[in-house]
Amino acid sequence: MDGNGRWAKQRHLPRLAGHRAGVEAVRRVTRAARDMGIEALTLYAFSSENWRRPAEEVSDLMGLLRLFIRSDLAELSRENVRLRVIGDYRAFSPDLVALVDDAIARTASNTGPLLAIALNYGAQAELAGVARRLAARMPAEKIDEAAIEAELDTAGLPPLDLVIRTSGEQRLSNFLLWQSAYAELLFVDTLWPDFDGQALSDAVAVFARRQRRYGGL
Incomplete structure (x- = not known):
């Protein structure tokens, strides 16, 4: 989900305004994915490299995460959505860890679509941890x-089909490197705060036209 800062800069707004608009995009896309019958949606919300950002911005991002959980958990539960977190979110402050734990527990018995949020996630660290264990x-x-996949943060999630990166950047940025081995990649120019249900539908339509051979003919 890339482009919050550039979205804000284009409008002469502080970066926090871009992140807030990005949260609204999360809501739109999550609802659209549910309505489209998408089985699982994974959102890269905070990478292990994002700690390098200014402390004020990191604090703002943590505050937005708290707000999202508190304001949207009831809807997720009501809509039968299961919440899953990948990454080492226990590095966050104790109150935020408790909020995340509670959100996971409250949606654990839901049987509908799965929303996975990557928090303090980095694929290289994930693979190094798998190797050590x-x-x-x-x-x-x-x-x-099979042994490696069983140890990944994404163990139990369906196979990754499509990776969408917004804002025109064309790289994976340490996201789901193992899982992306045969995923389709789609890079779009749309900044994340402008991404919506129609954009997701367009992306799925592109995916549907792709031919996936997995190394065969």
Whole structure:
């Protein structure tokens, strides 16, 4: 979800205004994905590299996360959405960790679409952690693709089909590197705060026209 800062700059607004508009886009896209019958949606909300941003901006992002959980949890639960978090969110402040834990617990028994939010997530750190855990408990010759996938933060999620990056940037930025091996990639110029249900529908239509061969003919 890229482009909040540029969206705000174009309007001569502070970066926080862009992040707030980005939260509104999250709401629109989450609802649209549910209405379209998308099984799972993963949103890259805060990367492990985002700690490098100014402390004030990090604090603003944490505040917006608190606001989103408090204001939207009831709707997610009512709409039978399951919430999942990938990444080391326990590095956040204790009150925010408690909020996230409560949100996960309150939606755990839901049976509808899955909303996964990546918080303090970085794919390279994820893979390094998988390597350490597997090396500590099993011989190297026993480690295969299935063993690795079972240890990923995304274990239990459906296979990744489509990665969408907004704002015109064309890179994965340490997001779901293992999971993206055969995913379709789509880079769009739209800044994240302007992304909506129609944009998601357009992206899915592009995906539907792709031919996925997984290395075959």
